[in-house]
Amino acid sequence: xxxxxxxxxxxxxxxxxxxxxxxxxxxxxxxxxxxxxxxxxxxxxxxxxxxxxxxxxxxxxxxxxxxxxxxxxxxxxxxxxxxxxxxxxxxxxxxxxxxxxxxxxxxxxxxxxxxxxxxxxxxxxxxxxxxxxxxxxxxxxxxxxxxxxxxxxxxxxxxxxxxxxxxxxxxxxxxxxxxxxxxxxxxxxxxxxxxxxxxxxxxxxxxxxxxxxxxxxxxxxxxxxxxxxxxxxxxxxxxxxxxxxxxxxxxxxxxxxxxxxxxxxxxxxxxxxxxxx
Amino acid sequence: xxxxxxxxxxxxxxxxxxxxxxxxxxxxxxxxxxxxxxxxxxxxxxxxxxxxxxxxxxxxxxxxxxxxxxxxxxxxxxxxxxxxxxxxxxxxxxxxxxxxxxxxxxxxxxxxxxxxxxxxxxxxxxxxxxxxxxxxxxxxxxxxxxxxxxxxxxxxxxxxxxxxxxxxxxxxxxxxxxxxxxxxxxxxxxxxxxxxxxxxxxxxxxxxxxxxxxxxxxxxxxxxxxxxxxxxxxxxxxxxxxxxxxxxxxxxxxxxxxxxxxxxxxxxxxxxxxxxxxxxxxxxxxxxxxxxxxxxxxxxxxxxxxxxxxxxxxxxxxxxxxxxxxxxxxxxxxxxxxxxxxxxxxxxxxxxxxxxxxxxxxxxxxxxxxxxxxxxxxxxxxxxxxxxxxxxxxxxxxxxxxxxxxxxxxxxxxxxxxxxxxxxxxxxxxxxxxxxxxxxxx
Numbered sequence: 069x070x071x072x073x074x075x076x077x078x079x080x081x082x083x084x085x086x087x088x089x090x091x092x093x094x095x096x097x098x099x100x101x102x103x104x105x106x107x108x109x110x111x112x113x114x115x116x117x118x119x120x121x122x123x124x125x126x127x128x129x130x131x132x133x134x135x136x137x138x139x140x141x142x143x144x145x146x147x148x149x150x151x152x153x154x155x156x157x158x159x160x161x162x163x164x165x166x167x168x169x170x171x172x173x174x175x176x177x178x179x180x181x182x183x184x185x186x187x188x189x190x191x192x193x194x195x196x197x198x199x200x201x202x203x204x205x206x207x208x209x210x211x212x213x214x215x216x217x218x219x220x221x222x223x224x225x226x227x228x229x230x231x232x233x234x235x236x237x238x239x240x241x242x243x244x245x246x247x248x249x250x251x252x253x254x255x256x257x258x259x260x261x262x263x264x265x266x267x268x269x270x271x272x273x274x275x276x277x278x279x280x281x282x283x284x285x286x287x288x289x290x291x292x293x294x295x296x297x298x299x300x301x302x303x304x305x306x307x308x309x310x311x312x313x314x315x316x317x318x319x320x321x322x323x324x325x326x327x328x329x330x331x332x333x334x335x336x337x338x339x340x341x342x343x344x345x
Numbered sequence: 346x347x348x349x350x351x352x353x354x355x356x357x358x359x360x361x362x363x364x365x366x367x368x369x370x371x372x373x374x375x376x377x378x379x380x381x382x383x384x385x386x387x388x389x390x391x392x393x394x395x396x397x398x399x400x401x402x403x404x405x406x407x408x409x410x411x412x413x414x415x416x417x418x419x420x421x422x423x424x425x426x427x428x429x430x431x432x433x434x435x436x437x438x439x440x441x442x443x444x445x446x447x448x449x450x451x452x453x454x455x456x457x458x459x460x461x462x463x464x465x466x467x468x469x470x471x472x473x474x475x476x477x478x479x480x481x482x483x484x485x486x487x488x489x490x491x492x493x494x495x496x497x498x499x500x501x502x503x504x505x506x507x508x509x510x511x512x513x514x515x516x517x518x519x520x521x522x523x524x525x526x527x528x529x530x531x532x533x534x535x536x537x538x539x540x541x542x543x544x545x546x547x548x549x550x551x552x553x554x555x556x557x558x559x560x561x562x563x564x565x566x567x568x569x570x571x572x573x574x575x576x577x578x579x580x581x582x583x584x585x586x587x588x589x590x591x592x593x594x595x596x597x598x599x600x601x602x603x604x605x606x607x608x609x610x611x612x613x614x615x616x617x618x619x620x621x622x623x624x625x626x627x628x629x630x631x632x633x634x635x636x637x638x639x640x641x642x643x644x645x646x647x648x649x650x651x652x653x654x655x656x657x658x659x660x661x662x663x664x665x666x667x668x669x670x671x672x673x674x675x676x677x678x679x680x681x682x683x684x685x686x687x688x689x690x691x692x693x694x695x696x697x698x699x700x701x702x703x704x705x706x707x708x709x710x711x712x713x714x715x716x717x718x719x720x721x722x723x724x725x726x727x728x729x730x731x732x733x734x735x736x737x738x739x740x741x742x743x744x745x746x747x748x749x750x751x752x753x754x755x756x757x758x759x760x761x762x763x764x765x766x767x768x769x770x771x772x773x774x775x776x777x778x779x780x781x782x783x784x785x786x787x
Contacts, residue, residue: 109634112612134393134413197426206432283419287379287412287432300413303386305491305624305659305697307605308631311386 097320104313111309125314135300136289137318144294145322147212147282148275154213155271156264159222164252166223167230168238178227185220197284211285212293216275222267229263230256262332269330276323294319375408376675379433382411383420383660387627388489389413391695399682407675409435417442417660418744431667434676437488439660441743443477444564446663447484448741448786453664456482458677469684473701475733476657479565485661486680489698491624492655492731493549493644494724498524498617500637501535510642513649514587517618521596524617539597539616541607542754544747545658546620547584548737553646555653556580558738559779569783570740576772583647585757585764592758599758602751620644622658623724624697630718641720643727654731659698690714697721699728741786742778749774 103111104125106118130137165171166178196215205211233256241251257264279295286292301308301315384392396411414420417439424436431451438446446452459466466474466483473487497510505524511517521537528534540546548558556578557563559570575581591597597616600606604621611619612632621629626641633639644655662683664676682688689700690710705711715721740746753771756762762770 108631109636112609112632113636114613132390132393133397134390194426201427201430280419283415284423284426287381287414288410289412292413296413296415299415299419300385300389302416303384303388304416304604305388305622305628307608307628308386 100313100320101317104310104317106310108308108310125308125310126318128311129301129314129318135297136292137294137297137315139290140292140294140297141318141322143209143212143291144276147209147293148272150209150213151216151275152268152272154217155219155222156268158218159226159267160252160257160260160264162218162223163226163230164248164256166227167233168251168256169248181220181223185224193280193284196281200285205285207286207288207291209291212282212291215281216271219271222271225267226260226263229260233259265330265332269326272326273323375403375406376672378407378409378435378672378675378679380409380411380679381414381420381424381433381436383414383417383437383439384489385413385416388696388698391692395683395688395692398688399679402682403678407678409679421445421744431665434665434667434672435679436663436665437660438485438663440476440658440737441740441747443484443661444569444739444741444743447479447739448569451665452484453666453673454482454484455486455664455677455680456484458664458680459483462677464681468702468704470699470701470703470728471733472654472728472731472736473657473699475736477661478736479739480567485663486684487657487701488660488662488683489624489692489696490657490659490661490701491622491698492657492724492728493546493620494623494727495642495645496611496619496621496626496629497640497642498611498614498637499640501614501617502640510640511618511645512643513646513651515649517645518590518596521618525596533595533598535614536597536610536616538591538618539600539607539610540591540620541600541604542602542751542758543604543620544750547750547754548747549644549655550584550647551575551580552656552735552737553644553653554580554583554648554651555735559740563737564739565736569787570738570779571783572776572779573746573772576768581768581772582764585754585767587647588754589757589764602755623699623721624659626718626720626724627697630720639720641723643723643730654735655727656731656735656737657699657728699725740779742775742782745778746775749778 099116102116102118105121105123106115107120107122110118129135162181166174166181200206200211200215205214237255238251241255246255276293277295278293279299282291282293283296286296298312298315298319301312380396382389382392393411396409400408412433414423420436421438421442424432424438425445458464469483469487470490473490474483476490477483477485477487495510501524502508502520505520507520507523511520517538524535524537525533526535551558557574560572560574561568561570563574564570573581575584592599598610600610600616604625607616607619608621608625608629610616611621612629614637626639629639646653662680664673664680667673684702686700686702686704686708687710689702689705690708692698693700693705694710694714700706700711749771753762753767753774756770757764757767
């Protein structure tokens with residue numbers, strides 16, 4: 069068997085293994101979509117595919133005045149993107165300090181940052197809420213964005229990545245009179261695109277999926293985000309699975325597309341810095 | 346959990362430093378009211394159209410802004426968290442939040458307005474009003490009320506030669522045996538009976554026996570409940586024995602916490618009898634379609650001779666004490682509108698909650714609806730045959746208590762505990778929750 073043939077067989081084997089796996093992973097998603105377009109009496113009849121396609125649930129979700137999906141998608145986009153960019157900036161600045169700069173108490177400070185990762189979000193949510201109330205920030209984009217503008221996880225991720233950079237690079241730049249900011253902007257950031265991309269996608273998805281915080285700090289429907297929208301479609305006494313699943317699909321499409329676009333970065337990036345070479 | 350704990354602490358603070366918003370000296374334009382609700386799906390759509398109707402009728406005078414605040418639990422956590430800051434004028438709270446709201450000191454009992462306005466309280470269905478009445482004071486306006494009922498697969502009943510709905514568990518066991526179908530290999534093809542692990546049913550059975558869930562007159566006396574009573578009055582063990590029997594003798598499968606799985610199993614025809622809220626009738630009918638006919642019966646009692654009745658679940662509308670007279674007056678107008686016969690008939694036809702107003706029965710909307718869904722008449726009969734004295738318990742830690750009951754029944758289903766062990770465990774935990782709440786708040 070020559071090399072070409074072997075490669076071909078390897079490929080076939082890979083597909084034979086991956087396609088069933090892919091189907092298993094995708095079934096819940098496809099089934100969700102199928103339910104959202106099924107006529108209601110088919111949902112409980114163990115159909116995997118609808119016999120006829122019915123878009124009524126989508127139309128209802130977008131047009132009924134009780135829901136405001138377009139506005140909510142816009143809000144979620146605005147908030148998630150703002151948080152994403154904010155974290156990219158703050159985390160790369162902090163990570164730069166923790167990796168390239170030498171200053172007193174650097175280790176202790178870094179440990180303090182890491183320690184915040186050990187505190188679960190549920191513990192701080194009430195304190196944050198009371199602060200926001202005192203500042204009169206309820207019902208504003210600020211309230212949704214500001215508390216999440218940096219994260220220990222992001223600082224840690226980027227710092228690990230920056231540690232893989234040769235120290236000589238920084239020294240050489242310094243010798244040539246390059247300022248820290250310029251070094252960060254024109255050398256570190258371009259070189260750490262995978263890690264930044266991974267951080268971005270991760271933060272975007274996390275923010276997109278937030279439920280409790282947006283619910284607490286917003287009342288007005290003009291500031292509501294998509295996850296609250298999904299829960300609006302649900303009612304304990306009068307559930308309509310089709311409508312709920314339509315909501316899930318509407319909400320999942322943007323976050324899924326982010327993942328598809330940033331797939332490469334996400335996978336490369338999360339591995340980056342895991343092993344310090 | 347941490348969230349619930351913290352909000353409990355906030356309540357303790359909030360109640361002491363109640364700051365009322367000063368009344369606006371001069372007003373321009375309509376009075377703006379904020380209405381927090383927890384209705385999603387079809388119910389939310391119906392609610393929104395009622396509010397819009399009110400706004401249309403009161404254009405230029407009052408404008409109500411509806412704000413969805415998550416499911417009952419989320420909404421309740423949020424109002425607890427916001428302490429005495431009055432973020433809204435009207436809030437819809439679920440039945441089991443009633444005691445907490447009364448104790449909070451943030452609200453105006455609607456009774457005050459009933460007196461001031463000479464509103465005829467007999468317009469409200471007495472068995473529904475009874476739940477929200479403590480010490481002869483109606484605290485909140487009943488709004489979305491439901492009771493549990495028994496749903497059965499009428500088609501399967503006919504095939505098995507059963508001609509009426511079971512009235513008690515003895516009947517359920519007998520019918521279920523006839524309805525059960527077993528495959529050739531011994532696996533069960535269809536169960537006769539099945540119910541979700543839902544703490545609400547437990548509470549209902551205690552009331553159905555005419556007994557109390559907690560002490561101090563079921564938490565409705567001058568003093569707060571300090572311990573559960575279903576252990577000492579024998580109700581708890583009887584209920585758990587029935588539950589145990591259902592599971593152990595294969596009368597019904599264990600259908601997980603909440604009611605989703607039981608509903609799905611009933612719709613797909615895998616169980617023939619189930620227990621559910623009256624409010625679920627509509628969604629059951631839509632989902633079952635033409636597959637089989639649905640029958641409705643009274644919520645079955647544990648023993649044949651039980652003398653009590655069912656109590657209402659669901660939610661009511663509370664008027665917040667905002668300290669602004671004009672806004673509270675406007676709130677009263679809104680509450681009156683929401684329980685007016687036409688609106689209640691509309692609400693009933695769209696959702697399956699009871700019309701809380703007696704006169705709603707005379708409207709055309711209601712008559713059309715009952716002609717279309719004759720099953721609903723059973724629910725109404727059941728409500729009328731109950732008595733106000735079985736209005737059900739009031740307890741500040743009711744949501745925790747319900748959760749504890751469900752957790753222990755799950756352990757019973759796992760065969761970790763026997764009926765007595767289950768009872769002992771839940772009693773101990775609920776009493777602990779009551780103690781720590783009372784210690785912190787009274």
